[in-house]
Amino acid sequence: MATTRRQRISRRGATLALGIAGGLALAGGAARAGGKTIALVPGIATDPFYITMQHGAAAEAKKLGLHLIWQGGSSFSPETQIPALQALLAKHPAALLVAPTNEKALINPIRQFIAAGIPVISVDTTISDTAILKSRITSNNVQGGASAARAIAGFAHGKGDVAVINVKPGISTTDARQKGFLAQMKHYKGMKVVAIEYDDDSPTKAFTEAQLLLLKYPHLKGIFATNVFSGEGVGKAVVAAGKKGKVDVVGYDAEPGEVKLLKQGVISTLIVQRPAEEGRLGVKYAYDILTGKSAQVPASKRLANITVTTAEASNPTYAKYFYSAHLSH
Structure with missing residues (x-):
């Protein structure tokens, strides 16, 4: 089922990526024709x-x-994101908000916007040359990784082997989550991180990697999955191995598939980000820059994550942070 979902996303992406911008323009552009873009x-x-x-x-x-x-x-991937940026550059928006898909590969495309006099703010992920950005908005990913470590250590009572399944090196957010997890794990002398694997943002590969880990380390106590596709793949692998409740799965994000696994107790804990707030702040900061209030815009803004357990998954206090699959118009 993980493969089917991934294929469905890819098929839908081609049409949505081309059509969403125009749809939003029709929905709101006429009423705000005098506003900046x-x-x-x-x-x-x-x-x-x-x-x-x-x-x-x-x-x-x-x-x-x-x-x-x-x-x-x-x-x-940069291969799909860079063409989208190049197409937008020709439209010359007043400001750009972007979630870079690689710390280095997106530097030059972003510099092209800056050379054209367009201020750039990164949201979620960022680039290594942060000095060229007006602001960086993201979750506190180091804190999130540390929260994941605490959750797994609590389940394991501070003893046993654990593993990480990450996306790929070079992504600012997931790199930071892994860093926070590993740093926190050092506080538990009876625990050891025995493996770090990468799934290339594929739930199918995450499933396979988790299966191999469970075979190689039969006494594994927990797996930290650093993003949505990692979480879905790892969760399903633990179920397939008959180890639900025996191997603690802590995931990141709160997309519909992950939330279902959380409610089922396959994933015990989700570290939930606040993407709506990242988007809101990005637009507000861009507006401040465009209206001469740049001094009010912080160079960096990190938002605290929300930790949600299976027991809390149906509580509206926490459920309001779960992500939506439908665009706002």
Whole structure:
């Protein structure tokens, strides 16, 4: 089922990536014809995390009388994101919000916007040359990784082997989550991180990697899955191995598939980000920059994550942070 979902995202992405920007323009552009245009380029145009970010950005843009363009690729990669940026550059938006898919590969495309006099704010992920950005908005990913370590250590009573399944090196957010997890794990002298594997943002590969880990380390106590596809793949592998409740799975994000696994107790804990707030702040900061209030815009803003357990999954206090799969218009 993980493969089917991934294929469905890819098929939908091609049409959504091309059509969403125009649809939003029709929905709100006429009423705000005199307003400035801000572009938001997500990591993946069809991913609920970024769709939830679009909700926050669209609401703030409407409030401030701005026109929001949303345009991105169908996979989390520079190969799909850079063409989207190049197409937007020709439209010359007043400001750009972007979730870079690689710390280095996106530097030059972003510099092209800056050379054209367009201020750039990164949301979620960022680039290594942060000095060229007006602001960086993200979750406190180191804190999130540490929270994941505490959850697994609590389950294991501070003893046993654990593993990490990450996406790929070079992504600022997931690198930071792994860093926070490993640093916190050093506090538990009876625990050891025995493996770090990478799934290339594929739930199918995460499933396979988790299966191999469970075979190689039969007494494994927990696995930290650093993003949505990692969480879905790992969770399903633990079920397939008959180890639900025996191997603690802590995931990141709160997309519909993960939330289902959380409610089933397959995933015990989710570290939930606040993408709607990231989108809202991105638009607000862009507006401040465009209206001569740059001094009010922080160079860096990190939002605290929300830790949600299976027992809390149906509580509205926590459920309000779960992500949406439908765009706001």
